[in-house]
Amino acid sequence: MSDSNTDKVESGPESEDACSPQVMVQAEGVWKVFGRNPERILTPRYRDVPKKDLQRRTGCVIALRDVSFAVKSGELFVIMGLSGSGKSTMIRTLLRLVEPTAGALRVADKDVVAMDHEELIQFRRDKVSMVFQNYGLLPHYTVLENAAYGLKLRGNHKEEREARAIEALKTVGLAGWENYYPASLSGGMQQRVGLARALAKDPAILLMDEPFSGLDPLIRRQMQDELVDLQAELGKTIVFVTHDLHEALKLGDRIAIMRDGRVVQVADPEEILNNPHDEYVKAFTRDASPARVFTAATVMEDPEILLYRRQGPLTARTMMEHQRCEWSFVVDRKKRYLGVATRDVIERLAKEKKHILNEEDLLYVQPVPPDTVIEDLFGQVSSGSYHVPVTDEHGRLLGVVRPRAILNALSTEDADA
Amino acid sequence: MRDFPEWIRIPVADWVDTGMYWILANLGGVFDWIGSIGLQVLLVVERALVFVPWWVAIIAIGLLARRAIGSTRAAAAIAVMLFLVGAFGYWAEAMNTLSVVIVSVAFSVALGIPLGILMAWSNPVRNIVTPVLDAMQTMPSFVYLIPALMLFGLGRVPATFATIVYAIPPVIRLTNVGIREVSPAVIEASKAFGADRWNLLFDVQLPLARPSILVGINQTTMMALAMVVIGSMIGNRGLGMEVLLAINRVNIGQGFEAGISIVFLAIIIDRITNAFAKAKTVEVAMGEGDDEEEHEEASGAAARHG
């Protein structure tokens, strides 16, 4: 079934029609059972037996149970779950480091399950890179040789692979460390080598299995930030495994939550928090401090009143009196945020017989982007007399954050927990 | 009733004899051929050793020891030992013994490392080979002399054959152990980047198993030396023969000199090969923090098996 498809891929998956975002990684009904005669577990007799009972009755450990998901090109897809939920098994199965017991896998438009040994090795060399929690660096290779190893296996010449490895090491901030051995590097630096090794291949898809779990919190946050930057720059398709909700929420475009080998919910971070699929997900999200999870976009509201620049002071005064407001945000014709007009300012402008609300006459309250977490808004909300304006990248006013909205967001979450 | 009944008799001895005679009758030519080639190799190595003037040999070994061990005093001690062997009048015998050791170890390594790799790759192979190695190591070493004698007659060729059979287990075992102890995380990462079996072997497994393999080679060498001495019972000349003669003549003085020469040779070979194994370990340990530990484990395993 794969022959015609394989040919198409050889000419480059990018050349496919660009209308709908292309699916780069797809799992459909994937099962993995460890133990003897794993196929029998798929029969109706055992299919729905809970993991623990199954292990007692048959000695088989079920790691993946009918897992399906699809990752689009350029997406950072997070797989999250508690220890033993099958995350590592799932991500390994994508490269057939673990053989699936049943199901279909398409990665970079290739049928992974149908590949023979040679094709599989070629596929691992060409299409996909993986980053491991325990780094998996070759201890007897230098940093440079490690970073170049994927290219060496691919058969690139020494000069070429070293040039690309040096480039990748630069990207991860390890320039100058080329000739050291991994043992002389800190954990964070070793993981950067792992990342450089993955990036040097310039793969279509990056698989990362808890890459930052072994690092201490500060380095970890730093690496996460760098991954976000890197992803903004490179736009890879990434499948990222973690057991840490904060990490998932911070990095993920979408998150799949796994439990006992099943995917129980796939959604974007907001959705996961606002609409946890079941008690399990809710329990997961409980420890996520809402202050670090909710963003300005979640809690912002429309302003009660909005003045346009071209409206004169007299109109403004009338509107403010009508709405009983002491102040208002002012925007221009394209709804770009300009500042705050208070009653005092309006009165003065009216006296001076101005026809428009000029920027220089207004007070300026610092706007925030919509993805600011509300924890970062506390200071501004509590100290200022005005609400916090939220603007997009073009400076357009999207909404305002009121103290009450923040309190609401925090308290409903507490009530749930 | 207390004695084992005579009518229960499993004639293993007969079977082995029959098998052996069958081999001799049908494959005798092959063994003659192998024997003559083996003899040529042994003679070439021995001639090369004897060709080197004794003082050049002592200086060369001293320098080698200095390089390997890194201590001038130890190197000097080794040079003195070698000098004493000559001073006892056993230079030629020592070179003869050494030539058999060198050829046996070379064969053992050439055969043992691939076999160890096969063992590491396949559990069935390991399950078959392990008990055979166990048996080989518990078997009294003299027993190997009999088939060696039957196949190759008297002389240094059968002694070499017996030596190889006796000395090969450690290098096989420690190659297997070394490869199996390579961190699975490193193996998996390499596989994920598209390493096939041979990439894994040459890029990952053998380099990381090297300390363990070198320990195996060291043990094999020591066992070879021990067996060469015993090999003199089937006509191998050399130091062992001198000991044997001393026993026959109840000549304590000669026995002592020959015995001490063997001990000196053993110390020299052990220190130098051991130092090489260690040196390589340190080099790799610089590359990985817990490699030292790995080496300890390998040595531990060696101690268990050896």
Ligand SMILES: Nc1ncnc2c1ncn2[C@@H]1O[C@H](COP(=O)(O)OP(=O)(O)OP(=O)(O)O)[C@@H](O)[C@H]1O
């Ligand atoms: N090689 C194996 N043999 C037998 N069972 C296995 C094997 N690998 C994984 N399992 C089992 O499969 C289940 C899922 O394991 P997996 O490693 O995928 O979990 P995980 O979500 O990655 O956990 P963690 O967060 O601890 O890494 C577990 O119950 C585990 O015991």
Ligand SMILES: [Mg+2]
């Ligand atoms: Mg895992």
